[in-house]
Amino acid sequence: MEFFSHQTRFPFMATRKVWYTLSAILIVIALGSFFTRGLNLAIDFTGGVSAEVKFTKAADVDAVRAALTGAGFHEPQVQNFGSSRDIAIRLPPDAKLAPSEVRSKLEGALRQLDPNVQVAQLDVVGPQVGNELRVSAIWALAWTLILIFAYIAFRFHTWRLSFGAILAVLHDPVLVLGFFSITQMPFDLAVVAAILAVIGYSLNDTVIVFDRIRERFETNRRSPPAEVLDEAINQTLSRTIMTKVVTSIVVVALLFLGGPVLKGFSAALLIGIIAGTYSSIYISSSIALDCGLTAEHVFPSVKKAALDHLP
Amino acid sequence: MLEYARWKYVLVAAVLLLAMLFALPNFFGEDPALQVARKDHNAVTGEGEKELEAFLKERNISFARSYIDNGRLMVRFGNVAQQLAARDAVNEKYTGTYITALSFAPRTPEFLRALGLRPMPLGLDLRGGLYLLYQVDVNAAVAQALEGYAQDARRALAGAGIAVTDVTTVAVGSERPNAVRIVLPPEADASAARNALGQALAGLSISTLNLERGAAIVGVLTPAQIRERQDYAIQQNITTLRNRVNELGVSEPIVQRQGIDRINVQLPGVQNSAEVKDILGRVATLEFRLEDMQNNAMEAAQSGRAPLGSKLYTHTRVGRPLLLKREVIATGDQLTNATSGQSQEGPAVNIKLDARAGENMLKTTRANLNKRMAVVLIEKRRETTEVDGKKVTRDVTDEDVINDATIRGIFSNQFQITGLGAGEARELALLLRSGSLATGIYPIEERAVGPSLGRENIQKGVTALIVGMAGVFLFMALYYQTFGLVADLVLLANVVLLTALLSMMRASLSLPGIAGIILTVGMAVDANVLIYERIREEIRKGVTPQAAIRAGFDKAFSAITDSNVTTLIAGVVLWVLGTGPIKGFAIVLSLGIITSMFTSLMGSRALLTLMYGGRRKISRLAIG
Numbered sequence: 001m002e003f004f005s006h007q008t009r010f011p012f013m014a015t016r017k018v019w020y021t022l023s024a025i026l027i028v029i030a031l032g033s034f035f036t037r038g039l040n041l042a043i044d045f046t047g048g049v050s051a052e053v054k055f056t057k058a059a060d061v062d063a064v065r066a067a068l069t070g071a072g073f074h075e076p077q078v079q080n081f082g083s084s085r086d087i088a089i090r091l092p093p094d095a096k097l098a099p100s101e102v103r104s105k106l107e108g109a110l111r112q113l114d115p116n117v118q119v120a121q122l123d124v125v126g127p128q129v130g131n132e133l134r135v136s137a138i139w140a141l142a143w144t145l146i147l148i149f150a151y152i153a154f155r156f157h158t159w160r161l162s163f164g165a166i167l168a169v170l171h172d173p174v175l176v177l178g179f180f181s182i183t184q185m186p187f188d189l190a191v192v193a194a195i196l197a198v199i200g201y202s203l204n205d206t207v208i209v210f211d212r213i214r215e216r217f218e219t220n221r222r223s224p225p226a227e228v229l230d231e232a233i234n235q236t237l238s239r240t241i242m243t244k245v246v247t248s249i250v251v252v253a254l255l256f257l258g259g260p261v262l263k264g265f266s267a268a269l270l271i272g273i274i275a276g277t278y279s280s281i282y283i284s285s286s287i288a289l290d291c292g293l294t295a296e297h298v299f300p301s302v303k304k305a306a307l308d309h310l311p
Numbered sequence: 312m313l314e315y316a317r318w319k320y321v322l323v324a325a326v327l328l329l330a331m332l333f334a335l336p337n338f339f340g341e342d343p344a345l346q347v348a349r350k351d352h353n354a355v356t357g358e359g360e361k362e363l364e365a366f367l368k369e370r371n372i373s374f375a376r377s378y379i380d381n382g383r384l385m386v387r388f389g390n391v392a393q394q395l396a397a398r399d400a401v402n403e404k405y406t407g408t409y410i411t412a413l414s415f416a417p418r419t420p421e422f423l424r425a426l427g428l429r430p431m432p433l434g435l436d437l438r439g440g441l442y443l444l445y446q447v448d449v450n451a452a453v454a455q456a457l458e459g460y461a462q463d464a465r466r467a468l469a470g471a472g473i474a475v476t477d478v479t480t481v482a483v484g485s486e487r488p489n490a491v492r493i494v495l496p497p498e499a500d501a502s503a504a505r506n507a508l509g510q511a512l513a514g515l516s517i518s519t520l521n522l523e524r525g526a527a528i529v530g531v532l533t534p535a536q537i538r539e540r541q542d543y544a545i546q547q548n549i550t551t552l553r554n555r556v557n558e559l560g561v562s563e564p565i566v567q568r569q570g571i572d573r574i575n576v577q578l579p580g581v582q583n584s585a586e587v588k589d590i591l592g593r594v595a596t597l598e599f600r601l602e603d604m605q606n607n608a609m610e611a612a613q614s615g616r617a618p619l620g621s622k623l624y625t626h627t628r629v630g631r632p633l634l635l636k637r638e639v640i641a642t643g644d645q646l647t648n649a650t651s652g653q654s655q656e657g658p659a660v661n662i663k664l665d666a667r668a669g670e671n672m673l674k675t676t677r678a679n680l681n682k683r684m685a686v687v688l689i690e691k692r693r694e695t696t697e698v699d700g701k702k703v704t705r706d707v708t709d710e711d712v713i714n715d716a717t718i719r720g721i722f723s724n725q726f727q728i729t730g731l732g733a734g735e736a737r738e739l740a741l742l743l744r745s746g747s748l749a750t751g752i753y754p755i756e757e758r759a760v761g762p763s764l765g766r767e768n769i770q771k772g773v774t775a776l777i778v779g780m781a782g783v784f785l786f787m788a789l790y791y792q793t794f795g796l797v798a799d800l801v802l803l804a805n806v807v808l809l810t811a812l813l814s815m816m817r818a819s820l821s822l823p824g825i826a827g828i829i830l831t832v833g834m835a836v837d838a839n840v841l842i843y844e845r846i847r848e849e850i851r852k853g854v855t856p857q858a859a860i861r862a863g864f865d866k867a868f869s870a871i872t873d874s875n876v877t878t879l880i881a882g883v884v885l886w887v888l889g890t891g892p893i894k895g896f897a898i899v900l901s902l903g904i905i906t907s908m909f910t911s912l913m914g915s916r917a918l919l920t921l922m923y924g925g926r927r928k929i930s931r932l933a934i935g
């Protein structure tokens with residue numbers, strides 16, 4: 001079986017304005033939502049209480065909320081999740097509430113509704129922990145980007161390629177953040193881990209395309225750069241898409257079968273992988289071309305005079 | 312012609328065989344088990360094992376196996392009912408001797424266990440349990456130290472007959488108090504005072520200031536000393552928490568430092584946090600007492616009666632019964648420091664008491680040279696037991712003699728305990744600290760996962776893993792035919808290798824960790840795809856099949872290593888900066904990238920060379 005039986009010849013470079021525009025629109029939407037709606041930060045980052053409760057019979061969300069308010073909890077968020085008997089409760093941080101009291105107070109309030117209620121999971125995060133996690137997540141992101149930039153600069157001697165790779169890499173997490181902002185899916189630590197994995201993984205494609213660009217320049221020094229870049233992308237296209245299809249198979253399995261804990265994580269991976277594939281095919285090389293990339297930039301040691309003598 | 316060096320075949324085969332061996336223990340599953348440990352921290356002996364086995368048989372509680380692991384007896388049961396019955400029976404009969412804990416024991420066969428091979432431990436999100444994060448008040452520890460210096464300074468000056476206006480703790484060039492300031496009256500002799508303070512403020516950087524109302528002597532703690540104090544407070548609390556957690560009877564608990572001033576405690580299988588915190592938060596103290604040398608402790612132990620004025624200790628860490636006088640020379644809140652170190656006579660524990668206890672010690676040692684002195688660790692806790700279906704709570708005091716030594720000289724507030732092994736000295740210092748006035752700790756984060764949710768999480772993770780892998784395998788086989796099957800074998804080898812590495816590292820597996828394994832399967836395909844696409848390209852160019860295989864591997868090599876480095880960077884950053892489950896994910900991701908490079912570059916090449924190598928004539932490759 002082969003999806004790409006003959007060598008494809010898509011004119012990526014000639015149509016690049018279209019792809020730039022598409023990316024720009026998506027980024028504007030993502031950032032717009034991010035700055036206006038923000039993210040639905042999970043208690044990992046805000047502090048507070050999150051509980052999963054199993055009732056023995058179908059639970060009335062409003063009654064649960066009323067019972068919690070009656071017990072002195074402020075602004076409880078109560079939701080069904082999974083089945084009608086499973087309830088997720090979220091409470092904002094409350095300085096007056098000691099972590100050790102939460103369980104007994106919560107159980108006490110819920111037992112009035114159902115004496116056999118079970119608290120399956122209970123997380124209490126102090127506000128200072130939440131703050132610190134936010135800071136360490138930002139640091140993790142910053143370090144990953146810095147190290148990857150350094151690696152690209154080392155691998156591709158010309159800033160034109162590095163710049164393309166960097167823009168393509170920034171493109172992907174922005175779209176993931178936009179997705180989480182628009183859908184208001186809970187944004188937790190696992191999502192941050194997924195975004196970092198996406199940054200690394202999406203760069204992977206760009207690096208492979210660039211590797212091929214270098215190889216093509218070596219054999220075709222005299223062809224116009226746009227032609228060489230198109231050739232390189234087309235030649236790696238089958239691999240790029242194949243790999244992403246296979247990775248998406250496992251991520252989709254995680255998304256639908258991994259349960260609620262991994263939902264945000266796998267959603268972030270899936271969006272990131274799609275965005276990453278797009279950016280490494282349509283964006284990274286085009287930007288390098290617009291920065292004026294030629295064979296000499298990739299092989300600075302070869303003088304133009306020497307090239308002229310080649311057949 | 313297609314060839315592959317023989318040593319590379321050997322390497323691939325050896326690595327895979329080892330990996331299978333290390334990964335093997337993960338496939339046997341677990342049985343409910345009872346973990347039995349001795350209350351006095353000694354290892355359970357073979358005799359103890361036989362006695363308990365006989366006891367369980369006598370009570371008609373059948374069990375699958377029992378063995379001693381790390382000084383604890385593990386008894387495996389066929390079902391939970393037997394496990395619970397055994398726990399209740401052992402608790403009832405041996406309440407003073409053993410501590411029991413419900414746990415799970417792997418059904419790993421004896422020969423694997425004997426080789427030290429174990430399955431990956433499961434994280435709290437997979438087996439259920441309680442996670443607590445404690446904040447240690449390290450600033451209070453520094454304040455305590457300063458208070459101690461201030462007290463010593465007052466005493467030293469009073470002893471030398473020098474008047475003082477004021478002794479306070481102050482902040483010098485820092486936001487928090489980090490210095491002791493002694494203000495003298497205007498007419499006082501500052502240099503005499505400074506000499507008199509030499510001993511009391513030893514180690515501080517001392518300076519003299521001339522204020523309007525008189526000279527002031529300031530002793531400042533260096534940043535290194537402050538850090539040392541903070542570390543000391545953390546260590547002290549970790550030791551205390553560890554001792555108590557051990558007595559909770561939880562199997563495989565984790566107590567570890569997190570960051571500068573945090574301690575995280577992970578208790579698998581524990582649900583009721585209130586009870587746990589009762590025990591973790593209990594009060595401990597120490598007593599230094601003289602040994603009663605007039606009476607024979609062995610005789611007293613046999614009769615069970617202590618002579619007047621003495622107390623009998625039968626369970627001691629020194630290994631024999633002891634009679635101690637009832638008078639207390641010094642208590643735990645007077646202990647200001649206990650560290651292990653080296654003396655001329657080998658490993659030693661250096662002890663420092665406050666000035667008041669020092670005076671008492673001086674009097675005692677002067678009168679009792681060459682007699683013996685012991686240290687008792689006393690802990691008070693609440694114990695809840697079920698009697699006839701009703702919960703009964705009572706206060707329990709545990710007393711444990713942790714050391715017993717001859718008084719070799721006259722000393723006051725600083726002395727050494729020698730004649731110990733290096734390990735013993737360390738442990739004694741830790742125990743002493745756990746009984747000294749502890750710095751406050753309070754929980755700031757708590758996460759509890761019920762056991763049924765844990766099982767559900769495992770199920771979901773494993774289902775996703777199986778479905779994801781099956782999807783990938785099918786796809787590869789359809790798309791690349793024979794080569795796809797080779798890739799599938801290589802992927803399987805990759806999962807085995809990854810499992811083996813994780814089992815060797817004893818890194819606990821959490822749900823994000825399982826997600827990492829699944830993701831690794833998806834990403835490991837990449838290397839194979841790169842190679843196969845290259846081979847197809849070469850074939851299109853009209854190269855012979857064998858040359859195409861060789862060229863495919865050679866040309867894909869740089870792309871594979873390059874592209875994996877970027878993902879590895881992200882993985883390592885997460886590994887370093889992440890905590891808990893995120894760290895688990897990062898470990899799996901990073902190791903998975905390394906194993907997948909090995910299996911796809913070396914493993915699949917070895918396999919393909921075996922299939923198509925040598926001088927065989929091959930007209931066509933089944934690569935789809």
